[in-house]
Amino acid sequence: MTAVPGPPARTSVIRDSLGVGVAVGAYGFAFGAASVAAGLSVAQTCLLSLFAFTGGTQFAVVGVVAGGGSFGAALGSGLLLASRNTLYAMRLAPLLQVRGARRLLAALGTIDESTAMAIGQREPRLSRVAFWWTFGGVFVFWNLSTLLGAAGTSALGDPNKFGLDAVIPAAFLALLAPRLRSGAIERRVAVGGAVIAAVLIPLTPPGVPVLASCAALLLSVAVREARP
């Protein structure tokens, strides 16, 4: 570890950041396909990737639409998932020191990957490099792969013939897996959320099972905090 990271540190940060972007591209294909299968047009799908630009939320919104959920359930699930970006932004603000137009652009790029790469650096200068290059890499590959996935699915016809209905839950599981590996509380919350959703599927309108599992989590945290 060097005291003053020179150009090699910067180069390796850029390389890692672009690598993250390429890896995320695969999720973009799945999102594009899932979104068109849910009934969104290719244009609507691409607009979500360009300007909502936060994968978990986009998957959740089209997942609820695909299941026949209401407008409120789809938007509610999506924005609940997006709320973590607010906390990311608060952590990034002192690191990035952005103002004006650059702040408006930095806000768009505030996602899981760019935040993880930025806060993982040893000094603010490298954090800024990691943030902007990860944002750029993910943005390019996420949007290209969304377009290909969406256009490909709308050309292929019935997506379930190609097993898309099995791909979507498997994709959500892949997004969930790293969090399951990070702790026992995460695993308990996941089991709780899964059970609540399964029980509510036949009892409530589509979309509600997903929101209810989040509400149960909020309630359990509140109860735990209230205990002496």
Added chain:
Amino acid sequence: MNLWALVLATIAGCYLLKLAGYLVPARVLDHPRTRRVVELLPVALLAALVVVEALANGRHLEFDGPRLAGFAVGAVAVWRRAPFLVVVVAAGLTAALLRLT
């Protein structure tokens, strides 16, 4: 449902949530409990989505053979820490092949 309205509302909401983090003073929301909830929300949400996408057909529980088999193969791939692309292709291919028969 008006999908255009949903797309535009999602875009606006997501962007404003991101921007808000740059505009409010950190101490307003950076409470340990808030942070904990925001960390755990995706866990509850994603777990519920896995179940709904695997088992629901509208308001009915549906145990569709190819869908569940494809999902199971994908789950094994996730468990074996396979890359995302492998997970997706394995799940889709399994379900698609079972539907051919």
